[in-house]
Amino acid sequence: MASNSNSTIHVACCFDRNYELPFIVLANSIRRASSRHVVLHALHEGPLDLAPRELRDAPGLTVNFIDVTDRYGRFNTHGPQTTVTYARLSLPDILEGVERVLYLDTDMLVMRDIAPLYFSDLGECALGAVIDYGLLIRLLRDEPLPVEGATTLICDYLRDTIRLSNPHRYFNAGALLIDLEKFRSLGIAQRAREALSNELSRAIFNDQDALNFAVAGAFVELDPRWNAIQDILFKEVHQRLPAEIEAVVDLYKEPWIMHYAGVKPWRSNILPGPWERQFWQAAQEANVEWPLLWAFWRAIPYLRPYQIDSYLWEARNRGPQIGTATVLMWAMKHFMRR
Incomplete structure (x- = not known):
């Protein structure tokens, strides 16, 4: 997709009232860092208190609030996430007429202009994402799944359940560059939903697992700085990181999008x-x-x-x-x- 200085950038987030305040922080960071006009599609469940007022007159940013209550398929969740996390699987349906969108989790902070990311070449792929280096660390250490009482190794889970021929190609779904037209034509969302109803009904990482299952490693690997996960730096303090991760941590000295996965600042x-x-x-x-x-x-x-x-x-x-x-x-x- 060629860069166009006049092009509008489309960004999407999915959240409920629990994350309304962090969403405002993220939206303001996008506005502050962007060189182009951004349309932020706020897919929220239920009424909001502050966001419509706080973001109403933000220069360079148009926020499109979309109440997605009953507009997406709900599935069981593992961990602290609520079911609204699955609303991202409905982006191709809800954003009809939009060709490309950058999805961001609301526990993120944008530190750099996202235009270079948004206009990245995806080739024949429908998706661009960053490898989940936090999970990769566990994989390289032959650790079991990060759930209480788990004995299954992460490597086995990614191969046998997620069905990745190369477990190192598992991505983090916190930042996704999506070609919506290809996403629709390839039926990725539908394949992910079907998996969640069947073989992934007990997915550990919810829709992230489902998307990895549906994409099957066919995605463009983005620069780690576009989804820099703070949790990895905690691991660096307490344990020596595998050599393969050290170069990534070095890049984290100048993160482009900070991702507060795991422990939240608030x-x-x-x-x-x-x-x-x-x-x-x-x-x-x-x-x-x-x-x-x-x-x-x-x-x-x-x-x-x-x-x-x-x-x-x-x-x-x-x-x-x-x-x-x-x-x-x-x-x-x-x-x-x-």
Whole structure:
């Protein structure tokens, strides 16, 4: 797909009220970083409180709010995700007339103009995505599935259940560049839904598993910086990473899209993650810093001593950059009891 300076960029997100505030942060980061006009298709389930008002007059950004309640196929979910995650499988139907869309999870932060990503050449493929390096680390270490009591190795799960001939070609579905016309013609969404009703009825990674099953490794591998997962950096701290991942971590020094998969900045019960400062600065710029802090104040029932030292250090050294009130409120939410 050739680049066109006059072309509009289409982005889509799927969320419910639980992620309305992070969606506002993401939307503002897209607007701030984009060089072209962006139409953001907000596929939400149920009514929204703040987003329509906060994003109404955002320059360079048009938000198309679409209530998808009862407009997508629901399946069982594993883990903390709600069923609205499956709404992304209905993007080809809901965005009729749109040729290409960039799907982004709402726990992301855009740090660079997404135009180079949006106009990437997909060749004959319907999808562009980034390898799930967090899962690849577990795969290279011959670890079992990351579920309680699991004994099945990830390698076996990807080969036997997801049916990937090359398990290293498993992608993360948090950022997907989709050619909707090819996606429709190849019946990828339908194949994913059928799998979820049959052999993937107990999928560990929900629609991500289903999409990997349906695509079967036929996707364009995108630069890891377009879906840089913070969780990998936590793994780097505690364990030595496989050599194959070290080059990816080196690229993470300048991430283009930060993905807070795993521990969320607004629900963090541990020392601040490496990219939490950027998130709270973005939340402040989007005017939802305080609502986010108050909405998730019940993260843990007590504050550990080392966390007090961490927050005091942040307030003293980083307060001028991200707002001392932010740091103190961040600490305060840990004092609160259920």
